[in-house]
Amino acid sequence: MTLPESNRARVSTRRRFLAAAAAATLAPAGGAWAQPAPAAPLRKPIPSSGEPLTVIGIGTARRYERTPDEAGMAVLRDTLRRFAAAGGQVVDTAPSYGDAESVLGALIESAGLRDALFLATKVGAEGREAGRAQIERSFERLRTARIDLIAVHNLRDVATQLHTLRELKQAGRIRYLGITTSFDAQYAEFERVMARETLDFIQVDYALDNRAAAERILPLARERGMAAMINLPFGRGRLFRAVQGKALPEWAAEFDCRSWAQFFLKYIVAHPAVTCAIPGTATPEYAADNIGAAAGRLPDAAARKRMEAFVDAL
Numbered sequence: 071m072t073l074p075e076s077n078r079a080r081v082s083t084r085r086r087f088l089a090a091a092a093a094a095t096l097a098p099a100g101g102a103w104a105q106p107a108p109a110a111p112l113r114k115p116i117p118s119s120g121e122p123l124t125v126i127g128i129g130t131a132r133r134y135e136r137t138p139d140e141a142g143m144a145v146l147r148d149t150l151r152r153f154a155a156a157g158g159q160v161v162d163t164a165p166s167y168g169d170a171e172s173v174l175g176a177l178i179e180s181a182g183l184r185d186a187l188f189l190a191t192k193v194g195a196e197g198r199e200a201g202r203a204q205i206e207r208s209f210e211r212l213r214t215a216r217i218d219l220i221a222v223h224n225l226r227d228v229a230t231q232l233h234t235l236r237e238l239k240q241a242g243r244i245r246y247l248g249i250t251t252s253f254d255a256q257y258a259e260f261e262r263v264m265a266r267e268t269l270d271f272i273q274v275d276y277a278l279d280n281r282a283a284a285e286r287i288l289p290l291a292r293e294r295g296m297a298a299m300i301n302l303p304f305g306r307g308r309l310f311r312a313v314q315g316k317a318l319p320e321w322a323a324e325f326d327c328r329s330w331a332q333f334f335l336k337y338i339v340a341h342p343a344v345t346c347a348i349p350g351t352a353t354p355e356y357a358a359d360n361i362g363a364a365a366g367r368l369p370d371a372a373a374r375k376r377m378e379a380f381v382d383a384l
């Protein structure tokens with residue numbers, strides 16, 4: 071569904087207002103995260119609607135998979151608050167991430183953040199009935215009547231599940247649909263699905279040291295008008311291990327980069343086909359650091375080449 075320009079502007083203004091209001095009302099006076107939010111994080115439009123999305127999101131695999139105690143829940147809640155206060159929107163989860171959908175649903179409800187966030191989950195099931203049952207469970211666990219995006223997880227029973235997702239989109243229960251992978255072995259099939267289906271989003275693995283998606287999948291996403299959401303932007307932490315003990319190169323300041331996380335994320339979101347990246351983020355400090363990659367300048371094509379050479383030489 072394509073929103074008219076005026077509606078899109080209203081939606082985006084409302085989201086910004088809600089995020090700012092959440093920040094203003096929820097920030098503890100003098101609390102660790104009560105610093106000014108970056109002025110205007112970079113947003114890119116979802117090609118199928120034009121709706122702008124902040125280029126840095128959050129992934130919830132692993133760290134949200136087990137329901138933590140009260141103190142642990144408070145840390146995750148502050149992570150989401152800090153993220154939303156800085157203009158963050160996309161939170162990605164999946165029914166297969168243990169308790170993650172339930173944890174997220176409880177956090178979003180208690181923090182009053184539903185309208186500020188763009189909730190993305192997945193369906194990974196065999197057969198129409200199993201897929202529908204899993205999706206209904208996602209609505210319950212996420213405690214919401216509207217899920218922004220559901221994507222078919224790792225292409226599982228993709229034709230059946232896309233059919234169901236189209237019905238849900240038609241009914242207004244989800245706003246966007248798509249497909250995901252993080253395996254090179256699935257790329258050929260992934261490209262075939264991209265070529266034959268109308269999709270709002272694709273989600274694929276891409277990182278400074280894992281660039282295969284840039285060969286055909288990202289250009290195809292651009293050509294087909296599909297938003298590209300990037301998973302495993304740090305290679306599950308592999309990139310941090312590769313630069314351990316190393317200082318950021320001085321030239322990173324040329325694109326307003328203040329940390330290794332921002333170095334890795336800015337490389338990704340500077341790709342013209344990329345809409346957003348979803349780093350696994352489970353502390354307020356990481357949320358602030360990661361969304362900082364949406365502020366200031368991005369590396370140009372020459373700087374991106376230099377970043378590749380730097381990482382390849384490690």
Ligand SMILES: NC(=O)c1ccc[n+]([C@@H]2O[C@H](COP(=O)([O-])OP(=O)(O)OC[C@H]3O[C@@H](n4cnc5c(N)ncnc54)[C@H](OP(=O)(O)O)[C@@H]3O)[C@@H](O)[C@H]2O)c1
Pocket residue numbers: 128129130131132133162163223224250251252273300301302303304305306307310331348349350351352355356357359360
């Ligand atoms: N096929 C699919 O659909 C698929 C597959 C894989 C992933 N995904 C999605 O992609 C998301 C991202 O993947 P991921 O979480 O596995 O890996 P990732 O984002 O590449 O890396 C996460 C790692 O980076 C660390 N980290 C995060 N922010 C940091 C910062 N600012 N400074 C230093 N370290 C930082 C985390 O530390 P800690 O360990 O301390 O938290 C964690 O070890 C997942 O959460 C999931 O939503 C989807």
